[in-house]
Amino acid sequence: MAGRQDRLVIAISSRALFNLQDSHRVFEEQGLEAFSSYQVERENDVLEKGDAFPLVEKFLQINQRLEGDPRVEVILLSRNSADTGLRVFNSIEHYGLDISRAAFCNGDSPYRYIAPFGCHLFLSTDGLDVRRALEQGIAAATLVAGGARQRDDDTLRFAFDGDAVIFSDEAEQIFKRDGLAAFAAAERASAQKPLGGGPFKGFLEALQKLQAEFGADSCPIRTALVTARSAPAHERVIRTLRAWNIRIDESVFLGGLPKGEFLRAFGADVFFDDQPSHCASAAEHVATGHVPHGVANEVE
Structure with a gap:
């Protein structure tokens, strides 16, 4: 059976996985307290798919093609708190994504958890977090908005x-x-x-x-x-x-x-x-x- 060290692991920020433009705008314009209230009040509202969603969905489907232990894993890294991150996990459940591990950092950068989770790739919308991950020797990229397409095939x-x-x-x-x-x-x-x-x-x-x-x-x-x-x-x-x-x-x-x-x-x-x-x-x-x-x- 494949151990965890044999898995291919991708870490992804919540803003890369889901469209959080509205709530992020509240954070930038009104601060953390207003952002927290905004998220909690809408925690049962399903988030729209973000630019990396189709990639993550296809990536996780690979486990269905192989027998035995899962061979790929997606880790969620978020600047949300666990409390405000409940909306993110509710959306993950709604879309049927097999994501169970996460780090919620309540405003701080989550990049420091990339290495302990054994991640091979980090995708984020935050350029500074990406640079820090690259400095740790981990493949990382800042997603450029606007190019995501839902492909018909599963390759x-x-x-x-x-x-x-x-x-x-x-x-x-x-x-x-x-x-x-x-x-x-x-x-x-x-x-x-x-x-x-x-x-x-x-x-x-x-x-x-x-x-x-x-x-x-x-x-x-x-x-x-x-x-x-x-x-x-x-x-x-x-x-x-x-x-x-x-x-x-x-x-x-x-x-x-x-x-x-x-x-x-x-x-x-x-x-x-x-x-x-x-x-x-x-x-x-x-x-x-x-x-x-x-x-x-x-x-x-």
């Missing part, structure tokens, strides 16, 4: 940018400092040298371990690398994944083309990218998580 599709997400930002640093020609030359010269790992390498490894429990024709998870790279910079990426013994189902080398239409064609349930401009564009088509890591996110 869960993760799409990733390469540099500063799956890989380190070492090549991106050259691109930003010296330009495209220098980047291409450096990547060609280093084609045989694997890139360093980025913040999502561990999550991708855990995801592939879960994929391996299914047959090739029945796996409910599909992955894609969607990168602005093109030839000759593609070779180092391919050789790096080979050196890591990581298989990605689809790889799209766009050579600078906008990613949105390709992500929609892939049917991504979520896309992770380090570049804020790429995230804003992608969010018009699919649910998108900004990974505030690497040279593209340094404050100048």
